[in-house]
Amino acid sequence: MIFSISTSPSLITSFTTARFPTSAHLVVASTSRISSSVAAVARLRRRPCPYIVFCASKVRGMEEMVDEKKSGAAAAATVASSSSDRHEISSSRIFLDARSEQDLLIGIQKEREAGRLPIHIAQGMEELYQNYRNAVFQSGQPQAEEIVLSNMAIALDRILLDVRDPFEFSPHHEAIREPFDYFMFGQNYIRPLIDFRNSYVGNISIFNEMEKKLQQGENIILISNHQSEADPAVIALLLESTCPHIAENLIYVAGDRVVTDPLCKPFSMGRNLLCVYSKKHMNDDPELVDMKKRANTKSLKEMALLLRGGSKIIWIAPSGGRDRPDPVTKEWHPAPFDASSVDNMRRLTEHAGNPGNIYPLAMLCYDIMPPPAQVEKEIGEKRLISFHGTGLSVAPNISYHEIAAAMEDTEEAKVAYTQSLYSSVNEQYNVLKSAIHGKQGLMASTPIVSLSQPWQ
Incomplete structure (x- = not known):
């Protein structure tokens, strides 16, 4: 630059x-949902290991963490009305509730057909999914399928949310870390690459x-x-x-x-x-x-x-x-x-x-x-x-x-x-x-x- x-x-x-942009590979997994506690997020941030894996089929756990953190912030003050806070709540469950690759792709198609996604953006989302999927599978990770589903579900959700309610950057933009942690979202998305x-x-x-x-x-x-x-x-x-x-x-x-x-x-x-x-x-x-x-x-x-x-x-x-x-x-x-x-x-x-x-x-x-x-x-x-x-x-x-x-x-x-x-x-x-x-x-x-x- x-x-x-x-x-x-x-x-x-x-x-x-x-x-x-692209920071990112979200990931990781256990067979349970992501802990909703802030302490769990802090532990993830300190972890030096190359890969993190969230419960792939339980992407909703991430959203529960967001909801919990948001409610705490809302109790503290008036953050709910700010532009950034509008981006801390998921716009829909269409991607976060996805249980398979087919669910994600059908979700994109439905949003496009409903007129909520411009055609060129929907095509870009599909292309991004396919290319990301292929790259993660190149890694040979045994949890590759779960990693792709987890990370792409959250990525597609955030993209859709911004299409519906575009975020405007200030000349000096400070990373949004809460209620939704966009920094860790980006780190985890790139990590498996x-x-x-x-x-x-x-x-x-x-x-x-x-x-x-x-x-x-x-x-x-x-x-x-x-x-x-x-x-x-x-x-x-x-x-x-x-x-x-x-x-x-x-x-x-x-x-x-x-x-x-x-x-x-x-x-x-x-x-x-x-x-x-x-x-x-x-x-x-x-x-x-x-x-x-x-x-x-x-x-x-x-x-x-x-x-x-x-x-x-x-x-x-x-x-x-x-x-x-x-x-x-x-x-x-x-x-x-x-x-x-x-x-x-x-x-x-x-x-x-x-x-x-x-x-x-x-x-x-x-x-x-x-x-x-x-x-x-x-x-x-x-x-x-x-x-x-x-x-x-x-x-x-x-x-x-x-x-x-x-x-x-x-x-x-x-x-x-x-x-x-x-x-x-x-x-x-x-x-x-x-x-x-x-x-x-x-x-x-x-x-x-x-x-x-x-x-x-």
Whole structure:
């Protein structure tokens, strides 16, 4: 994701942002319903194991938990009238009461025939179900059928609910954790798509160092490549056992498409977001350009306020979108970073009044949900999903001033700093690639990138 600040009174020309939502694989199972207690949810959040399984045929248990938590919140105050709270109650039992794949697909068909689901959204839901089902079955999990039914029942229910009563994101959206926990919903949906046996984290000690800096009031900026809509969930899942604060408090600069696409919105609602209009789509509709710029200015101000408060960690992809394979070689690699976007982020960090640190972050997870080959204007891309290993790595903080001190030209210093960050991301990415695609595993570690599997 990217944004650029202009020197004009409007402060900003546009943001170029990354996409995601999808956090997710819900899961898990026992032969009884999910416990409705908040303590049970807390135990799930702490659990470091690769898979969680809810009682597949008892999806209603999740809804009972929601109802119980909602009644407690309602007794406390007036939350029932807010926009987010309308999304804490299931709109119907059509999916939550499903006992089979056929029940889910018939439910989509009935909602479409009744006019409550637009045809294109209904088709997207069916496609999402089939692709998710195939991916989870690739994992070889003995509970695969239960996992798919459980997770997709809740996902389809949340999508239907938002179609009926669309949620509107504010410039700074805070993850909705109750009465319905959208964060855990997203985590559990993606969880069974990750092959944890072939997933790795690089330099976990630096992530631990970052958590300490956050506790001391310092800000952290992660300059990262961006591969899939599942990126937020992958980051949180790979760090949940060792760096839970980062996993749950990371703020993502997110493009408008993931907060408007009905299939993405429920997953986006579980993330902390700074919502912007992407530069790539700024001029899609000339009549909306001014509105989009004003909205981006609000988001920029929100970011500045957050950094002034300290102890914030923000993820941004200065390539302006997801990585895509080379059209000739078909090889994947991090997309180039935009120097003006990196410099804007640096200046915001330095002017916040709190110590700030900028770290290069590398991600490898495109196999789980690869983006379309080309950037698409229309909302509603085809979601390809698969079961695969993933990787995440961070390198030490890179100081702009150390690089600029050896250069006389300011513009050259900005380019050199951006290149330094980009080179680090590429170096880490290649190590992850060797570990995952090259099947070298932990042996792919180098003096610069030490790989581990902290969930083991």
